[in-house]
Amino acid sequence: MKWFVIHANTGHENKVKRNIEMAIKSNHMEDSFGEVLVATQEVTEMKNGKRSTVKRKFFPSYILVEMIMDKDTQHFINSIPGVTRFIGGTPQKPQPITRDEVDRILGRISAPEEAGETLEIPYEVGDxxxxxxxxxxxxxxxxxxxxxxxxxxxxxxxxxxxxxxxxxxxxxxxxx
CATH class of the missing domain: 2.30.30.30 (SH3 type barrels.)
Incomplete structure (x- = not known):
């Protein structure tokens, strides 16, 4: 299986992810698909003098799908509501992302657990x-x-x- 990136309607990434997962189960296509991910990271923000932790998408509008690419699976993904297209390659032959790219993305997703949270500060030097x-x-x-x-x-x-x-x-x- 290889990883592909699909473009989804902005702001609906989690809904599209759920649609993909439910469609895979209901069509018994688990053998052709692995993980489906919306890349998020926990970020600590300062708002009104208080710290709050929020999940931020670091690739808005994109969903990562681990799958075996063939005409059936490609058509299957393209037919799911909210999916606009595959990213990379041509519309007829999407290109998977490299193993390096996958490792960097997955490392960034798991990094907050290993290295602590990222703190987002609304201040700059001179303020x-x-x-x-x-x-x-x-x-x-x-x-x-x-x-x-x-x-x-x-x-x-x-x-x-x-x-x-x-x-x-x-x-x-x-x-x-």
């Missing part, structure tokens, strides 16, 4: 922020450095006319 927690509550400073691995910011706060670096957690500040 003004207000401290919401800790000894500098309500003070305003400018972000000088971002450490995404530790989830920390270095904020320069003016104390008695002197710029002082203060290390803060992302949750301790809000944009000004």
């Amino acid at each position: 003004s922020v207000q401290v919401m927690d800790g000894p500098f509550t309500e003070w305003v400073g400018v972000i000088n450095e971002i450490n995404r691995d530790k989830g920390k910011l270095k904020v320069m706060i003016s104390i008695f006319g002197s710029e002082t670096p203060v290390e803060l957690d992302f949750l301790q500040v809000k944009p000004v």
Whole structure:
């Protein structure tokens, strides 16, 4: 079996994935198909000063299908509602993706479990922020450095006319 990429209607990837899986079962085609995947990754976001974990598609509109490609299976996939086309090759002869590409994609899907979550930060160096927690509550400073691995910011706060670096957690500040 080889991996193929199909294009699905945007925003309906999970529904199309379920349609494919149900159609495979109801047509007893399990021998011709392996896994069906929508590539997602858990990302931690900061919204309104709170951390929340969401699943993000890192290939929106695309579904990975492990299958034996022949005219019947190709027609079968193309006939499922929400599938627009195969990606790669020609409409008559779709090309599978390489083993390297599959390994990179599957590695990226499983990476959050192995390496911790990815933290998405809505701040950049130079942004003004207000401290919401800790000894500098309500003070305003400018972000000088971002450490995404530790989830920390270095904020320069003016104390008695002197710029002082203060290390803060992302949750301790809000944009000004």
